[in-house]
Amino acid sequence: MTQPARIEYQAAERYDSGMVMEEAAPAAEHWPFTAARFEVPPGATTELDVHDVVELWMVRSGTGRVVSGDTTMDVAPGAMVYFASRVPHRVTNTGTDQLRLFSVWWRGPSS
Template identity: 30%
Template sequence: MNIRLNNKALFETNTGLKVLEVDLTTILPEVPFELSQFTVAVDGHSPDESHEEREIWIITSGSGQLKYKGAIYNLIAGQAVTFSPNIVHTIKNTGETTLNVISIWWKEQ
């Protein structure tokens, strides 16, 4: 079975961040979470962000530094991190290749 996900560009920043939305509703109409994939260019970073949703990032390739709750964490491919709601977080690509991340988020009930 071959499933094609509906990917569409959400936005791009001048700091090297590019976000693609992954629409799972074509295969799971009532999916309880949202999903995106994003890339951060070499020496690029995401803007500071906080939101009401709980979130998980899965690093699929590359490496970077996460700033979360005032601390810095080095991340590499194969690692995952989770974020509590309303806590500022950002990531900087510290590697020599593009940083690729899957983001999954949902509102807690």
Template identity: 70%
Template structure:
């Protein structure tokens, strides 16, 4: 029988851009080391742009609150609450908070080709 699991997060990690990220703490979450994905939540202050990110894994962002622009692979998208953005592996991406309030996002990434 599968039971729900409460997720634990690592301590917040601040970046020079002002972004603060909290990754899922696999060592503190039962079953997490065997999950086929990783996850984090992060916050970007008003006016800030995150560092350009590029990695091998595919990634999906969910905008929880706030407004901004996402740049990825030569494309710029306006995003807001409830919207999701997918990034293929090895495609640079970053977000700029264009709103007056903190922008909060949730990220999930996994290895392998998209379905």
């Protein structure tokens, strides 16, 4: 694709934790990365995630606590968190509003 294009999201996937994720539509398959937006309800913790790709999260709104390997950090709007390949990670919504994040993942130097 050489021209700018608006990319839609696929249908929302709902998880047992209460997380809702919308991955970028297949039309973006030529990208060197994949993207999604997701929400975590107040008090919920996402399932532990571990994969071969590297990943970057950006917090859009809400507050949370990210655990990645042996590291724990609090996050708020504008915060970005990078996850190396094969390092388990999850997030807990520590606030009273939805925690909204944007995620991008790709095969990086550690994958």
